[in-house]
Amino acid sequence: xxxxxxxxxxxxxxxxxxxxxxxxxxxxxxxxxxxxxxxxxxxxxxxxxxxxxxxxxxxxxxxxxxxxxxxxxxxxxxxxxxxxxxxxxxxxxxxxxxxxxxxxxxxxxxxxxxxxxxxxxxxxxxxxxxxxxxxxxxxxxxxxxxxxxxxxxxxxxxxxxxxxxxxxxxxxxxxxxxxxxxxxxxxxxxxxxxxxxxxxxxxxxxxxxxxxxxxxxxxxxxxxxxxxxxxxxxxxxxxxxxxxxxxxxxxxxxxxxxxxxxxxxxxxxxxxxxxxxxxxxxxxxxxxxxxxxxxxxxxxxxxxxxxxxxxxxxxxxxxxxxxxxxxxxxxxxxxxxxxx
Numbered sequence: 001x002x003x004x005x006x007x008x009x010x011x012x013x014x015x016x017x018x019x020x021x022x023x024x025x026x027x028x029x030x031x032x033x034x035x036x037x038x039x040x041x042x043x044x045x046x047x048x049x050x051x052x053x054x055x056x057x058x059x060x061x062x063x064x065x066x067x068x069x070x071x072x073x074x075x076x077x078x079x080x081x082x083x084x085x086x087x088x089x090x091x092x093x094x095x096x097x098x099x100x101x102x103x104x105x106x107x108x109x110x111x112x113x114x115x116x117x118x119x120x121x122x123x124x125x126x127x128x129x130x131x132x133x134x135x136x137x138x139x140x141x142x143x144x145x146x147x148x149x150x151x152x153x154x155x156x157x158x159x160x161x162x163x164x165x166x167x168x169x170x171x172x173x174x175x176x177x178x179x180x181x182x183x184x185x186x187x188x189x190x191x192x193x194x195x196x197x198x199x200x201x202x203x204x205x206x207x208x209x210x211x212x213x214x215x216x217x218x219x220x221x222x223x224x225x226x227x228x229x230x231x232x233x234x235x236x237x238x239x240x241x242x243x244x245x246x247x248x249x250x251x252x253x254x255x256x257x258x259x260x261x262x263x264x265x266x267x268x269x270x271x272x273x274x275x276x277x278x279x280x281x282x283x284x285x286x287x288x289x290x291x292x293x294x295x296x297x298x299x300x301x302x303x304x305x306x307x308x309x310x311x312x313x314x315x316x317x318x319x320x321x322x323x324x325x326x327x328x329x330x331x332x333x334x335x336x337x338x339x340x
Contacts, residue, residue, distance in 0.1 A: 003100030004318040005058050009049030012319035012326070015061070022102040025073030030107050032085060036123035037098035037335040038064035039318075040164070041250075044326045046091075056095035061322075063091050065098030066113060066122025067338065076107045084113045086122035086292075088130055088284065092277055098123075099318050101338050108281065111288040114296040119340065120310055124164070124302045124332045125291055131276055132168035133287035135225045135247035136176070138272045142223060142245070143176075146290040148297070151178035154222040157213065157239065158182045159232055161193030161201070164332055165249060167308045168300070169225040170196040172291070175299030178223075181216055183209060183232075189330070196307030210238040220244060228253030234260075242268045249274040308332050 001022050006014045025031045043061045045051060069083045079085070090105050091097030113122045136156065137143060143150040156173040160166040161182030173180050174197035181200045182193040190201040202212045213221065213235075220241030226232055229246075231253030236246045237260075246269060294300040302308045309331030313321040324333050 001101040002315060003060050004315060005060055006047055007054075007058050009047065009054060011048065012044070012322040014047065015319045015322065017316050017318075020100070023096070023104045025071050025076075025104045027074045028076060028107055029073040029104050030069050030076055030079050030110055031071035031102055031104045032065065032067045032087060032110065033070045033102050034065045034067040034098050034100065034337040035340055036066050036119040037062045037337050038123040038126055039321045039325050039333040039335060040064065040127040041325060042127065043097075044322045047322065055093070058095060059091070060096045060098075060100045060103070061091060061318075062097030062099040062335070063087075063089050064123055064126030065090060065103070065337070066119040069110070070102065073107075079107055079110060079112070084115075084119075084122075085110045086113045086125050087111075088126045088288065089276065099315065099335055099337070101315075108285070111292055114292060117295050118302075120334060121295065121300070121302045123334055124308065124310075125295070127276060128164040129168040129172070129291045129300070130284065130287040131165050131249050131274060132172055132225065133290060134274050134276070134279055134283060135169060135249055135272070136173055136223065137286070138247060138274075139223050139245035140243050140270060145286055146172055146176045147293065148175065149177045151176040153177075155179045155181065155217045157221040157224045157236070158193075158198070159225065160184070160227040160252070161196060161198055162189035162307070162330055163227060164308065166193070166225065166227065167196045167306070170198050171300045171306065172294060174198075175294045175297065179217075181213060181221065183213075192307040192309075192330070194307070195305060204235070210235050213239045223247065225249070229257050230254035233257055237264055237267055237269070240267050240269045244269045245272050246270070247272040247274055302332060310334055312336050
């Protein structure tokens with residue numbers, strides 16, 4: 001089988017296409033024939049050495065993918081050969097990710113893909129959708145599961161609604177019944193956030209964003225899904241409702257945050273830090289079930305019409321896919337690994 005590997009940290013040029021024998025699944029594992037793989041910022045950050053030393057001598061990148069189960073190990077009872085599936089955290093604490101034709105994955109990181117869902121959609125879930133689910137389900141006065149009506153009566157502010165996690169947060173929040181406001185930096189990104197389902201879009205480069213959000217939500221927002229706390233936390237504190245939650249999943253605005261203690265105290269708000277790798281198995285299970293339900297219900301999609309343009313690269317050009325994500329491509333970057 002073909003696989004993309006790297007054996008040292010560096011830029012995308014360290015990625016190499018090789019031939020490898022497919023591994024056999026062990027107890028609690030399945031092997032998936034990958035049709036489509038998703039590329040996330042964590043993929044290039046791991047490859048570039050941003051997460052420390054390489055954990056294995058040779059690594060196949062890729063947490064997310066979609067394909068067909070082609071082998072099942074002992075002790076696996078809820079998946080079968082031929083099942084169409086999507087994956088999460090395929091490379092977490094393992095050397096083999098989804099940028100290869102066949103990958104062995106723990107069964108609890110593999111979820112059956114609804115019949116009507118494309119492999120493009122399946123490969124676009126994983127990191128973005130599970131992160132968004134976590135951000136939407138940790139507030140004091142909100143639900144710990146998502147379903148139609150779960151967020152009814154709540155207002156959710158999604159920072160960076162044109163990004164992959166932002167897009168997923170908008171779609172899931174809208175499906176669960178929230179009123180969704182999204183901040184963006186351009187009219188183009190505003191159109192994408194609206195396509196994803198945002199009821200209101202605020203361009204933070206045009207005037208007073210806090211005032212604009214307060215006009216839309218006079219009592220404040222219940223929940224913020226935040227991508228750039230260093231830049232946005234003062235805005236978030238200014239619009240959060242008492243006992244609201246600011247869920248922070250990235251540091252796009254910088255690594256340091258300054259807070260006014262007095263100003264922040266008055267909000268009675270909580271700050272929820274979201275890192276997918278340590279949220280725990282139960283949170284991952286709930287997310288997989290709820291996201292799959294949203295997909296089956298037609299509440300989650302990909303493509304321009306859903307605010308998430310798709311960019312395809314063949315497996316042998318995985319380096320270009322990594323570079324596109326690193327350069328800030330708008331939409332979802334996918335690797336075409338195998339045939340349907």
